[in-house]
Amino acid sequence: MKISVVKDILAANDRIAQENRTLFDRHGLLVFNLMSSPGAGKTSLLERTIDALKNDINIGVIEGDIQSSQDAERIAKKEIPVVQINTGGACHLDGNMIRDTFKEFDFDNLDLLVVENVGNLVCPAEFQVGEDFKVMILSLTEGEDKPAKYPLMFRESKVLLINKIDLLPYLDIHIEKFREEALKVNPSLIIFEVSCKTGEGLDAWYDWLKEAVKARSAA
Amino acid sequence: MKISVVKDILAANDRIAQENRTLFDRHGLLVFNLMSSPGAGKTSLLERTIDALKNDINIGVIEGDIQSSQDAERIAKKEIPVVQINTGGACHLDGNMIRDTFKEFDFDNLDLLVVENVGNLVCPAEFQVGEDFKVMILSLTEGEDKPAKYPLMFRESKVLLINKIDLLPYLDIHIEKFREEALKVNPSLIIFEVSCKTGEGLDAWYDWLKEAVKARSAA
Numbered sequence: 558m559k560i561s562v563v564k565d566i567l568a569a570n571d572r573i574a575q576e577n578r579t580l581f582d583r584h585g586l587l588v589f590n591l592m593s594s595p596g597a598g599k600t601s602l603l604e605r606t607i608d609a610l611k612n613d614i615n616i617g618v619i620e621g622d623i624q625s626s627q628d629a630e631r632i633a634k635k636e637i638p639v640v641q642i643n644t645g646g647a648c649h650l651d652g653n654m655i656r657d658t659f660k661e662f663d664f665d666n667l668d669l670l671v672v673e674n675v676g677n678l679v680c681p682a683e684f685q686v687g688e689d690f691k692v693m694i695l696s697l698t699e700g701e702d703k704p705a706k707y708p709l710m711f712r713e714s715k716v717l718l719i720n721k722i723d724l725l726p727y728l729d730i731h732i733e734k735f736r737e738e739a740l741k742v743n744p745s746l747i748i749f750e751v752s753c754k755t756g757e758g759l760d761a762w763y764d765w766l767k768e769a770v771k772a773r774s775a776a
Numbered sequence: 777m778k779i780s781v782v783k784d785i786l787a788a789n790d791r792i793a794q795e796n797r798t799l800f801d802r803h804g805l806l807v808f809n810l811m812s813s814p815g816a817g818k819t820s821l822l823e824r825t826i827d828a829l830k831n832d833i834n835i836g837v838i839e840g841d842i843q844s845s846q847d848a849e850r851i852a853k854k855e856i857p858v859v860q861i862n863t864g865g866a867c868h869l870d871g872n873m874i875r876d877t878f879k880e881f882d883f884d885n886l887d888l889l890v891v892e893n894v895g896n897l898v899c900p901a902e903f904q905v906g907e908d909f910k911v912m913i914l915s916l917t918e919g920e921d922k923p924a925k926y927p928l929m930f931r932e933s934k935v936l937l938i939n940k941i942d943l944l945p946y947l948d949i950h951i952e953k954f955r956e957e958a959l960k961v962n963p964s965l966i967i968f969e970v971s972c973k974t975g976e977g978l979d980a981w982y983d984w985l986k987e988a989v990k991a992r993s994a995a
Binding site for chain 2: 595624677699705708
């Protein structure tokens with residue numbers, strides 16, 4: 558009984574996500590769903606990425622948080638379109654919440670829409686929002702056992718950014734082990750090792766993302 | 777409709793949690809529910825706490841994870857009773873999962889039962905398991921905006937351990953701001969600043985916990 562309720566919710570969400578997707582397709586818009594634990598660096602990654610790419614690519618952002626508008630305020634400083642969703646308690650974004658933001662965007666003038674999810678390594682991975690793919694960030698400080706313990710998000714993601722590599726000298730952690738554990742769960746993960754604080758490693762991510770936007774708009 | 781389903785689930789859980797609580801009361805057992813984001817240091821805190829207190833206090837642990845038994849294996853090395861719950865996808869523990877472990881414990885020979893929840897700063901705070909109180913850990917690396925963005929867990933917790941203070945010199949973070957932001961959400965939070973890596977600050981936590989166990993068994 559409980560299971561069938563959950564299935565109904567997921568099936569209803571998938572339908573709405575598919576409708577969102579159809580709309581994104583019509584505009585040749587690349588959409589990715591950005592997920593991580595709280596404090597792994599999602600907003601910092603976006604700030605850096607917007608600075609690096611906004612002269613070449615028109616970017617819009619949807620900020621998901623349970624409450625507060627701190628992240629949207631950070632992004633708004635970059636002078637790009639941003640909408641804050643407050644879930645009011647819910648631990649993830651869903652297709653319907655994303656659809657509710659559409660009136661705030663001019664999709665004809667966007668190339669890339671980033672959906673920054675609620676910080677949570679579990680639930681967001683279960684809910685499609687209409688994205689082309691999922692990107693996740695794992696902070697080095699979270700430890701190398703996370704892929705084995707939270708496998709769904711690693712399995713669902715196309716890209717993994719391992720963040721805060723500037724802290725590597727101060728942690729009892731081996732980055733090779735991080736990669737290994739993640740690839741065990743999802744062998745086709747594209748992995749970037751980065752520091753959103755120093756900028757190290759981010760150029761490779763920017764290049765990859767620019768190519769993905771180009772491929773999408775040409776499709 | 778969706779809301780009433782959620783309410784039913786929470787009400788049913790509260791009933792089971794209350795039954796668990798009655799059983800814990802009968803045994804004069806102190807129970808706390810340990811919560812945090814993934815990788816904030818829950819298991820490391822338990823390892824240290826068990827080492828420090830196991831000669832004075834009989835401790836049992838319930839380990840909650842979506843999958844894997846790595847944490848239970850770490851705790852089992854301390855030669856205390858431990859049970860692993862695998863939620864198989866669910867993002868939190870509930871009263872029923874806890875009840876299912878009771879046959880594995882001899883409550884007459886325990887003073888303290890720790891329930892280590894799934895790593896998630898959102899959902900675990902909504903589900904009682906029959907605990908006396910909730911304890912949460914926040915890693916310094918998660919950033920000082922977390923209380924404003926994930927208020928429920930801070931509001932529901934009695935104790936907050938700010939962990940990984942050994943990394944303070946390498947982060948753009950002010951620990952006073954951390955305390956302020958947490959106390960804004962919950963002015964009665966008891967806060968300990970600790971490093972589960974170096975042991976710094978943990979003595980105060982051990983003393984506080986010993987007193988709580990003593991008060992509970994005397995009640």
